[in-house]
Amino acid sequence: MDEIELFRRLGLALAIGLLFGLERGWHARDEAEGARAAGLRTFALAGLFGGVCGWLAPIAGPIFLGFALLALTALVALSYWAQIRGQDDLGMTTEVALLLTFALGAAALLGDMAAAAAAAVAGTALLSLKHVLHDRIARIQRFELDALVRLAVISVVILPLLPRRGFGPGETLNPYELWWAVVLVAGLSFLGYVAMRLAGARVGAVITGVLGGLASSTSTTLALSQLVRNDQKLGPLLAVGTVLAGSVTFLRVLAVGTVFSPQLFDSLAPPLVAMAVTGFAGAGLLALSAGRQPRTETDLERLSNPLALGAALSFGAVLVVVVLGTYYLQLWFGEGGVYAAAAVSGLTDVDALTISVAKLSRGDLALSSAAMAIVLAVSVNTVVKGAIALVIGGTGFGLRVLAVYAAVLAAGATAIGLGF
Known part of the structure; x- marks a missing residue:
């Protein structure tokens, strides 16, 4: 030099x-x-x-x-x-x-x-x-350290060892992707707990909702519902995070669909943007409502399971069933099964369906039909998330989420009626 x-x-x-x-x-x-x-x-x-x-x-x-x-x-x-x-x-x-x-x-x-x-x-x-x-470090409790170790084992040790190829009918069962869903649910559960522990329940719920919506709103809903199940006082605040996650999902789906089929934007944007705006408005109303609730235990001392591993494993099992169901619907009905596949895909996650339909829209599938299939998938997914919140999080938490989601679905239906 x-x-x-x-x-x-x-x-x-x-x-x-x-x-x-x-x-x-x-x-x-x-x-x-x-x-x-x-x-x-x-x-x-x-x-x-x-x-x-x-x-x-x-x-x-x-x-x-x-x-x-x-x-x-x-x-x-x-x-x-x-x-x-x-x-x-x-x-x-x-x-x-x-x-x-x-x-x-x-x-x-x-x-x-x-x-x-x-x-x-x-x-x-x-x-x-x-x-x-x-x-x-002095504030970390033993069960929190144990949860972090378990998360590290399932994500850093087990996940990389799984094969990244398909098995079973049509090679639809990919062990790596299925276990990744388990890691995602467990990780978001832990993320929600840590965010609330560090920033307080109110700010932590918002952070978890936004980040969870970018990753998987279904997994986020499951994780936050599990936290509410352990402490019902967190319900009003975590309902805000849950609805935010669902609202961010609409914009994420719009971005994914547009990347794979730019011409799909004009047909897909009106319903998804309307649903997202309605969801954000609903989250704002829930936040105002939560502000009038009795003060929540922001240190989360009553929570003893920041890593809902059991719920994550159950989610993985359901995902296997849905993946197989989607494969057979597409196999039996061909293009006529696009809507059926969209409805089934909405039971878990909509990204795979969005990409698939967006690619079809560049060929024989009409843009309006492709947009309808994607909106159907996110609508079914929205209903499923509301049901998860109700069944796992309890009546109070579930009704808050479902009230906003009902308005979201109405906004989407209105936009479709005006756009098509």
Whole structure:
């Protein structure tokens, strides 16, 4: 590399050390001079040391960099041993940060500068968030940790092991996709719990509703209904999140359908936009109504199952039945079974049906018929979500959701009547 590039990289290595040193120096600002394990100058020198070693590594060989890190580790270990003698504080944060500073300094010379700088900022942020992170950890309950571990097992361990190809009739049963539905329901259940735990029930319900609508409003409805089943006081607030999820779905379906068939937009937009606007208005009214309800336990102390794994597995079983039913309807009735397939698909999720019908609309299927099939699917799906809210979440919660969804369906029917 030329001299300008070398100085730029050495400057970054020094800046990384200064960044870490600034945070560590401020953290130990009340300690007496000489009592600090490492301060601004030490971290700056460690970053620059890493940069110089990275500069010399191509000349002296890669083993040189390893010996340099080993030497610094020995010095840090010796300093740590001296610090803990006669002290009760056994923390190693500063020592680990010092080693990281050296490594990032070397990376600034040998690797991508942007990545090294980003890692330095991330590391400094973790150091500065000590009290926030410790406070959050202290508030975590045992069942919440167990739920997080279970979610990690079903998503990170089991899901990648499943085959991503179809089995059974028409190869319609894809183990990966079916288990992904289980993970989605369980994950949204946990997401809803965490969002409400961090932001409070009101804001958490809105966050979960919007994000859930972008992923799967059916799964979101199932997850939020499970939370309401555990604590009925959450019903008025979670009804807002449930309706928001359903309303976002209408816009998501419109976007998906338009991507696969742009000419479908004019026929599909009027009913779906009308349904979305009505749903958002209904969610607003539910939010105003919930504001007059008695104060809810926003810390969710009464909830003991943030990961509704049983409900997620039940959803997966139902999904298998619906997938097979849709396959046979299409097989037996051909194009005449499009509406029947749309109605059946609406029992679970509408994305697959939307894509399929949008592709057909580029061929022999009329645009009006394609739009009607998609609206039928989302309408059936809306009814199903209302039924889920009623059966699982209870009467009070279910009636709130169904009242808005009745207006949504009426708005869609009106738009269809005017548009077609």
